[in-house]
Structures are given as C-alpha cells and as structure tokens.
Amino acid sequence: MMQWNIPNLLSLFRIIAAPFLLLSGWLGMPILFYIILGFMLLSDALDGFIARILNQTSALGARLDTYGDILTYISTLGAVWWLWPDLIQNELYYIISAAVLYTIPALISFMKFGELASYHTWITKISAVMMALGVVLLLLLKEPLLFHWAVYFLVLETLENITITLLIKEQQSNIHSIWHALKTKD
Numbered sequence: 001m002m003q004w005n006i007p008n009l010l011s012l013f014r015i016i017a018a019p020f021l022l023l024s025g026w027l028g029m030p031i032l033f034y035i036i037l038g039f040m041l042l043s044d045a046l047d048g049f050i051a052r053i054l055n056q057t058s059a060l061g062a063r064l065d066t067y068g069d070i071l072t073y074i075s076t077l078g079a080v081w082w083l084w085p086d087l088i089q090n091e092l093y094y095i096i097s098a099a100v101l102y103t104i105p106a107l108i109s110f111m112k113f114g115e116l117a118s119y120h121t122w123i124t125k126i127s128a129v130m131m132a133l134g135v136v137l138l139l140l141l142k143e144p145l146l147f148h149w150a151v152y153f154l155v156l157e158t159l160e161n162i163t164i165t166l167l168i169k170e171q172q173s174n175i176h177s178i179w180h181a182l183k184t185k186d
Contacts, residue, residue: 007051008061010043014068018075025079033079034139040072041132048120062118062173069128070116073102076135084139091144094151098131101154105161113171119164120174127157 017040024032047065051057077095081088088095109117127150134147164181175181 003056003058003060005051005056005061006054007047007056008058008064010047010050011061011064011068013043014040014072015064018071021072021075022078025082028083030083033083037072037076037079040068041136044068044072044128044132048125057174059118059173062120063116065120066116066118070102080139087138087142091138091147094144094148098151098154101151101158105158105165108162109165109171112165115171117161117165117171118173119161121157121160121164121177123157123160123177127153 017036021033021036021040024030024036044065047061047068048057051061077088106116109115130146130150130153134144134150137143137145138147160178163178164175167178167181168175168184172184175184
C-alpha cells in the first residue's frame with residue numbers, strides 16, 4: 001500500500017511530471033522544459049533529505065525515487081532531442097555511454113533479484129549531483145565539461161552498484177557503500 005508522505009509524494013511528482021517534460025520538448029517550449037526540469041531536479045534533491053530528516057525512509061520510497069530518476073533521465077533526453085537535436089548529436093557518445101553505464105547495473109540487479117536496485121550509495125548521490133549540474137550547464141551554457149566528467153564518474157557508480165549486487169544475497173535499499181554491503185554479509 002502506498003505510504004502518503006512528503007518524500008514519496010516528491011518522488012511521485014517526478015514520475016507524473018516526466019510525460020509533461022517530454023511534451024514540453026515535443027511542443028518546442030524550452031522555458032516550460034526548464035521549469036519542469038528544475039522542479040524535477042529540486043524534488044529529487046529534497047525527497048531523500050526529507051525522508052531522512054522525518055525518519056520516513058522505506059523500501060517503497062527508495063523504489064519510487066529510483067523510478068523517478070529513470071523517468072527523469074529518459075524524459076529529459078527525449079525532450080532535449082526535440083528541442084536541441086544538434087546538442088544530442090554533438091554529445092551522442094557521452095549520452096550513449098551514460099545510458100549504458102546506467103543500464104548495466106540495472107540489468108544485473110534485475111537478473112539477480114527480479115527488480116531494479118535502489119542502493120542510493122554516497123557515490124550515487126555525488127554522481128547524481130554532478131550529472132544534474134553537468135546537464136544544466138550543458139543545456140543553459142552549452143558547456144559540456146562537467147557533463148563529460150559526470151559520465152566518467154558514472155563508471156565508479158556503475159562498478160560500485162554491480163559489486164553491491166554481487167555481494168548481497170537479497171535485494172536491499174539504501175546501502176551507502178560497498179563497505180556497508182560487506183557488513184550486511186556477516
């Protein structure tokens with residue numbers, strides 16, 4: 001049953017907002033795109049923070065956050081494809097690399113546990129901030145450097161998530177690091 005609390009509602013907002021972000025791109029409305037994306041990124045930054053402050057963390061919340069993240073990435077890519085196709089073409093190798101790096105650990109988790117991982121490690125949090133800032137700088141200023149570095153850093157996140165999936169025996173949420181995963185093995 002859905003737990004109606006502020007963190008879950010913030011994650012649910014991203015899930016609901018994703019089609020509207022796509023629509024803003026399809027309709028050629030960059031200002032609306034920036035507004036929706038801004039609120040989506042803000043809700044992503046706040047949901048986990050509020051969940052920890054209010055002691056409202058849960059497996060459901062972690063899954064909603066993961067689904068919200070995935071839909072944010074996909075809808076952003078789709079909208080940018082319609083709004084700035086030349087940008088997509090210029091950054092295609094980095095975009096494909098990021099997609100592969102996000103997909104591999106998801107597939108491994110799905111094959112092992114039948115569901116997506118929701119570890120939310122410290123490296124994942126750093127990676128998410130780098131990626132969000134990198135995408136914003138790329139879109140607003142056409143400056144790709146931080147986006148490129150975020151993709152390189154994503155390699156660490158990918159390796160950590162795969163390692164955690166291989167270490168743990170059953171699906172868990174909110175594992176902060178490989179070290180924490182090793183502690184759960186005992």
